[in-house]
Amino acid sequence: MEIVIPTVSLSNCEKAMPVIAMGTSSYPPADLETTKAAILEAIKVGYRHFDTAFAYGSEKAVGEAIAEALGLGLIQSRDQLFITTKLAPSFADPPQIVPACKASLQNLQLEYVDLYLIHSPVRLTEMVSKTPVEREVIQPLDIKGVWESMEECKRLGLTKAIGISNFSCRLTQEVLSVAKIPPAVNQVEMNPLWHQKKLREFCREKGIHITAYSPLGANNTTWGDNRVMENDVLARIANARGKTIAQVALRWVYEQGASPVAKSFNTDRMKQNLQIFDWALTQQDLESIDKLPQVKGVTLASILGPHDILLDMDAEL
Numbered sequence: 001m002e003i004v005i006p007t008v009s010l011s012n013c014e015k016a017m018p019v020i021a022m023g024t025s026s027y028p029p030a031d032l033e034t035t036k037a038a039i040l041e042a043i044k045v046g047y048r049h050f051d052t053a054f055a056y057g058s059e060k061a062v063g064e065a066i067a068e069a070l071g072l073g074l075i076q077s078r079d080q081l082f083i084t085t086k087l088a089p090s091f092a093d094p095p096q097i098v099p100a101c102k103a104s105l106q107n108l109q110l111e112y113v114d115l116y117l118i119h120s121p122v123r124l125t126e127m128v129s130k131t132p133v134e135r136e137v138i139q140p141l142d143i144k145g146v147w148e149s150m151e152e153c154k155r156l157g158l159t160k161a162i163g164i165s166n167f168s169c170r171l172t173q174e175v176l177s178v179a180k181i182p183p184a185v186n187q188v189e190m191n192p193l194w195h196q197k198k199l200r201e202f203c204r205e206k207g208i209h210i211t212a213y214s215p216l217g218a219n220n221t222t223w224g225d226n227r228v229m230e231n232d233v234l235a236r237i238a239n240a241r242g243k244t245i246a247q248v249a250l251r252w253v254y255e256q257g258a259s260p261v262a263k264s265f266n267t268d269r270m271k272q273n274l275q276i277f278d279w280a281l282t283q284q285d286l287e288s289i290d291k292l293p294q295v296k297g298v299t300l301a302s303i304l305g306p307h308d309i310l311l312d313m314d315a316e317l
């Protein structure tokens, strides 16, 4: 039976976004063939929204998988897919942004992406090949200049929509204060153990949709841990509903009005993660999840290094 994935409309974007995306950042980093095969498999099982980034090195694999899916007739046109990619912090300098977007399009073999996000609210002044990075290469963003260049990407038709990622309320407000085209999306960590209530409320008021990364807590990766997948309260709910913990976490994100971006390169788990649209959590389940002690998992400081500017940003997010 074909799965119908609900969509959400985004501000200033004519194309609706499927509410669940397949992530493409894997640990340990997967090679091109593995990533390509996983994306092709995800298209076969029904995913239509893919989340990549220049920084993940997965754009080429996504591009090859799309080309192959078209060749095999798994999809009739590129338009049936929603592709999100992100501006790498090393290119987050106004004159480099349109060229960076074009480089991502070349990697993806596409004429446009559907959503282009500023990956993080920092600029790295060098191309970095490994993390953590030295403090000297980290700079705050020139938000006005960077956002104008993001708007230019949209005006040029390189992307249907533009947005931000890892932006706190304060930084999102800074973008809004200079924007002619407001961000359509803010992609942030969100899961039953990191609710993002304040940011979600702020973005809702401003018409900015939240996409939730690491909705499963990024278990078995270096940037996440098993706090979601091994949570006793979630296990009890999953048991009572006849679902898995992953499904409970994804359904919870969806019921909050946000769109999960979950990564799985395993066919059974890919399928399982799509089975969240024909059942609901009970009021009691929602209340139990509401009471879970909050622990932020993914931090910029843990990825890029424990530098003052990053610790300050993490504290706001």
Ligand SMILES: NC(=O)C1=CN([C@@H]2O[C@H](COP(=O)(O)OP(=O)(O)OC[C@H]3O[C@@H](n4cnc5c(N)ncnc54)[C@H](OP(=O)(O)O)[C@@H]3O)[C@@H](O)[C@H]2O)C=CC1
Residues within 6 Å of the ligand: 022, 023, 024, 025, 026, 051, 052, 119, 165, 166, 187, 188, 212, 213, 214, 215, 216, 217, 218, 219, 220, 221, 224, 229, 244, 246, 247, 261, 262, 263, 264, 265, 266, 269, 270, 272, 273, 298
């Ligand atoms: N904007 C940003 O800064 C960030 C964006 N992202 C994006 O979000 C995506 C998802 O987040 P991510 O951090 O990968 O973490 P997730 O919360 O999606 O967790 C991924 C991990 O969960 C496993 N998994 C997936 N489904 C199941 C399941 N049903 N049962 C048990 N284990 C499961 C995966 O393994 P397996 O593949 O073996 O199934 C993988 O180890 C990324 O791939 C990336 O695209 C992520 C972090 C930061």
Ligand SMILES: O=C[C@H](O)[C@@H](O)[C@@H](O)[C@H](O)C(=O)O
Residues within 6 Å of the ligand: 025, 053, 055, 089, 119, 120, 122, 166, 223, 300, 303, 304
């Ligand atoms: O600036 C830092 C990077 O953007 C970092 O936040 C991301 O690469 C993140 O780990 C991800 O997986 O998307």
